[in-house]
Amino acid sequence: HVATVVSGAELARQIHKEVQSDIAKLVAEGNRRPHLSVILVGDDHASHTYVRNKTRTASLLGMSSSTIFRPSSVSQEEMLELIDKFNRDRNISGLLVQLPLPEKDVDGFHIVNIGKLCLDQRCMIPATAAAVWEIIRRTGLETVGKNVLVVGRSKNVGMPIAMLLHSDRKHERSGGDATVIMAHRCTPLPRLKELARLADIVIAAAGVPHLITADMVKEGAAVIDVGINRMQDPVTGKSRLVGDVDFEAVKEKAGFITPVPGGVGPMTIAMLQANTLVTEEKKIVEWAETRLCLLLASGSGS
Ligand code: ADP
Known part of the structure; x- marks a missing residue:
């Protein structure tokens, strides 16, 4: 399989x-x-x-x-x-x-x-989180009551993804009604493995090449790879893009998997x-009411 x-x-x-x-x-x-x-x-x-x-x-x-x-x-x-x-x-x-x-x-x-995103109000969904959400929807994956592991807690990627997936599907900004766990830099690797094995959907957004290996993935789980890491090929010396998931091995075990490149990026x-x-x-964004804010950087990938 x-x-x-x-x-x-x-x-x-x-x-x-x-x-x-x-x-x-x-x-x-x-x-x-x-x-x-x-x-x-x-x-x-x-x-x-x-x-x-x-x-x-x-x-x-x-x-x-x-x-x-x-x-x-x-x-x-x-x-x-x-x-x-x-x-x-x-x-x-x-x-x-x-x-x-x-x-x-x-x-x-x-x-x-x-703020609106976190209160389940109608809002602009940050593009990477929207990409993950649409991939889940269009692939027909069930999220209600499922276990989701989000690896990474960045404010522009991990957080909005977790926010969408755990929240209530009946609210104004509909959520995934999943049981969401977030792992991050301080999650010990053995714990990450344990949590990943429980997950029906693993979303990898850590920026660590090959962090998610086949032994961590439940048979038939969906694995969505948000990572974009540039790596030097030891043989050819050429640089190429790899995700956070060990694609070749994980695809033998997962039910669904997104490749890098050609997955979350496009x-x-x-x-x-x-x-x-x-x-x-x-006209979702109310320009006139909001104030300029240069606190957060929006220079993320893609
Ligand atoms: P992005 O913007 O793509 O989310 P960042 O570099 O801002 O990338 O964030 C990386 C996230 O991945 C951080 O939340 C960090 O804690 C998490 N992370 C980094 N290394 C690991 C790891 N080994 N295991 C789990 N999470 C990790």
């Missing part, structure tokens, strides 16, 4: 199609075309790649986009001014700041948005596009 490999790339294509047709409809009804603006600070190579992927995908879906580049020496004052200007610009539906915090925050890291970008459309259609 080998696990069903859940292709994030394939699910992302589904979402692209849905977003694309929603945009076409919106525009045909005489609404303006959704626009994603990105402010990219500094010259981090990976950030530039992520941003390029996001804007390229936006244009494929019929969304316009623009990227504003600023050096890492940019002052907080200038950033605040830029963000403020974009927030008041009615032509911009979604704003993504690769480092500090936006208001029309399609990444979903604004402090008010996170889904995260798809969900970002979907989030941008949501800001346009439902």
